[in-house]
Amino acid sequence: MKKDTQVWSAGTKSVSPPALKPTLWRTCRVLANRNRLRILQDILCIPGQNVTAMARKFDMPLSVVCKYLREINARGLIKARRETRFVSYHPIPDASVQQSSVLLQALAASFREQKNPIESIFRTVTAFTHQRRIEILAAISSGAKTFSGIRHKTGISTPALVRHLRKLTRHGILQQAEGDEGYAIVDGRSTLQAALLKMALGT
Structure with missing residues (x-):
């Protein structure tokens, strides 16, 4: 329209x-x-x-x-x-x-x-449709960058964490650092991504 x-x-x-x-x-x-x-x-x-x-x-x-x-x-x-x-x-x-x-x-x-x-919009919002993914984003924002660190911080099982990290990465919310297991929240976000992340992180 x-x-x-x-x-x-x-x-x-x-x-x-x-x-x-x-x-x-x-x-x-x-x-x-x-x-x-x-x-x-x-x-x-x-x-x-x-x-x-x-x-x-x-x-x-x-x-x-x-x-x-x-x-x-x-x-x-x-x-x-x-x-x-x-x-x-x-x-x-x-x-x-x-x-x-x-x-x-x-x-x-x-x-x-x-x-x-x-x-x-559909692609962006589907990254935020599970409470566990919001917990993962909060953990990364608070300093848990590696897979083991995120798992320890959230208590999410390994198979579930793999699935959620893949979805967040595939939908452009996270990126994986080259050469290690580190994850980071993507910069240069859209207006909607930025708003949802702000709401998810309570910032």
């Missing part, structure tokens, strides 16, 4: 559950779905649509679109507003969800700037 992507500030008559506290890896699991990403992109580009319009546009069952919208809303990335008989959806971050505004801004930037944003 070529339309300008924007994030709205909070307004009135929002329909949203209070005090949401989603974890990062669960939020990324919601985002690691191309259809949900397409719906979020559409809401960013054209705020105020209702579920019927989106179901028709994407040729998806109404029940499926409703489910996707509830899941995105539960992560604090959109808000629903009741307008007469209809509920419309807007790219308004939930103020009660920590870092939701930062994440939504990063997603909006990715949709706006990336050549193939759906695939780029």
Whole structure:
């Protein structure tokens, strides 16, 4: 989509559950779905649509679109507003969800700037869809650079650690130093990668 992507500030008559506290890896699991990403992109580009319009546009069952919208809303990335008989959806971050505004801004930037944003975002968020991978990043950030050091710091089994390190490396979050077992977080990250890492590391 070529339309300008924007994030709205909070307004009135929002329909949203209070005090949401989603974890990062669960939020990324919601985002690691191309259809949900397409719906979020559409809401960013054209705020105020209702579920019927989106179901028709994407040729998806109404029940499926409703489910996707509830899941995105539960992560604090959109808000629903009741307008007469209809509920419309807007790219308004939930103020009660920590870092939701930062994440939504990063997603909006990715949709706006990336050549193939759906695939780029999908590739990035899937690196953060497991709590163990977030623990690995925290361990590396705190100084555990080698495989044995990371394993000692996290307590993750060798087979599982191998799998998680491979995925983080394959998705461009980690790089392995030449000539040794050392791992490092990749520099020159995208806006979305930087935001997710900041959230993962609590920095």
